[in-house]
Amino acid sequence: MRIDVLTIFPQYLAPLELSLIGKAQRDGLLDVRVHDLREFAHDRHRTVDDTPYGGGAGMVMKPEPWAAALDALVAPAKGSAVAVASASASATPLLIVPGPAGRPFTQAFAAELATRPWLAFACGRYEGIDERVYEYAADDLGLRVEVVSLGDYVLNGGEVAVLAMVEAIARLVPGVVGNAESLVEESHSDGLLEYPVYTKPASWRGRDVPPVLLGGDHGRIAAWRRERSIERTVARRPDLLPAAALTGLPSDDVEG
Ligand code: ADE
Numbered sequence: 515m516r517i518d519v520l521t522i523f524p525q526y527l528a529p530l531e532l533s534l535i536g537k538a539q540r541d542g543l544l545d546v547r548v549h550d551l552r553e554f555a556h557d558r559h560r561t562v563d564d565t566p567y568g569g570g571a572g573m574v575m576k577p578e579p580w581a582a583a584l585d586a587l588v589a590p591a592k593g594s595a596v597a598v599a600s601a602s603a604s605a606t607p608l609l610i611v612p613g614p615a616g617r618p619f620t621q622a623f624a625a626e627l628a629t630r631p632w633l634a635f636a637c638g639r640y641e642g643i644d645e646r647v648y649e650y651a652a653d654d655l656g657l658r659v660e661v662v663s664l665g666d667y668v669l670n671g672g673e674v675a676v677l678a679m680v681e682a683i684a685r686l687v688p689g690v691v692g693n694a695e696s697l698v699e700e701s702h703s704d705g706l707l708e709y710p711v712y713t714k715p716a717s718w719r720g721r722d723v724p725p726v727l728l729g730g731d732h733g734r735i736a737a738w739r740r741e742r743s744i745e746r747t748v749a750r751r752p753d754l755l756p757a758a759a760l761t762g763l764p765s766d767d768v769e770g
Contacts, residue, residue: 515630515687516545518607519676520583521637522562524548526673535681538690546680551637554582563640572641580636580647584609587634588655607634609657612675613642614668616661619679621702623662627679628686635679637672699739705758707751709742 519527527548530536538544552560555578563573588606608630617623627633634657636643651657664675685691701708712723726738747754 515543515628515684516607516632517547517680517684518587518632518634519546519548519637519680520551520580520587520635521548521671521673521676522551522639523637523671523673524550526637527676529677530680534690535684538684538687541689543687543689544684549583549587551579551583554586555579556582566641570641574641575638575643575647577644577647577650580643581650584634584636584647584651584655584657588657605632606655606657607632609634609636609651609659610679611636611638611643611648611659611661612664612669612672612679613638613661614663614666616663619662619664619675619682621682624679624682625686627683633683635672635676637676639671704743705754706743706747707754709739709746 521527527546530546530548531539535544535546539546551562555562555576562575562579564576566572566574608627610627610633612635636647648659648661652659662675662679664678669675686697688694691697697703699708712727716723716728724738726734729735747758
């Protein structure tokens with residue numbers, strides 16, 4: 515999978531060199547390319563923002579640098595830094611713009627994005643990007659554009675959201691996580707929160723691991739884990755319950 519990130523703070527994305535995502539890049543499973551938006555701003559000060567029409571606080575990102583960067587990504591101009599990086603890619607990327615006004619980022623959406631060969635992330639700063647950039651990307655460049663939110667809170671810019679989204683997406687790309695089984699039972703994979711987990715020692719500071727986990731009866735262990743998942747989801751995220759697959763609820767046992 516190829517991932518391009520456009521940002522005015524390329525160093526913010528340095529953690530993508532680390533850990534599983536870094537290894538996946540070295541293994542050739544991921545091809546992450548971070549681009550400095552200011553390279554596409556051509557005035558003396560490499561300006562990327564200006565005051566908002568209509569007034570109000572803060573600054574808005576100017577359309578020209580964004581259009582130039584997207585042009586270079588999609589239809590590389592000869593000799594540009596992005597052109598060299600893009601030369602081998604044929605299709606167009608799905609353009610993701612992180613922002614608090616976007617569609618919620620979920621595990622299901624991460625799984626859908628993980629099947630894509632090419633994603634591009636456009637990191638906004640300040641009060642956001644001039645709205646015409648979205649229209650240009652969709653209408654003139656033919657890109658599917660998705661504004662995506664991590665949650666109902668406001669970050670200073672898209673970079674931290676990109677780190678989170680790329681990690682959630684990349685770990686679902688086959689081969690990135692060594693033990694694929696570990697993806698199956700984690701939180702949100704079945705719409706529920708994950709059950710509590712324990713390791714050795716069996717007794718620690720007066721607290722014992724639940725005995726069912728020591729018994730080796732895989733059926734009982736699976737049933738216990740499902741009950742704990744449901745309990746935890748009821749307590750912490752009741753909003754998830756209507757959509758979760760609720761076969762095997764404890765009450766199902768009682769009612770047969
Ligand atoms: N940028 C600013 N706030 C954000 C959020 N909640 N999610 C994604 N990107 C953002």
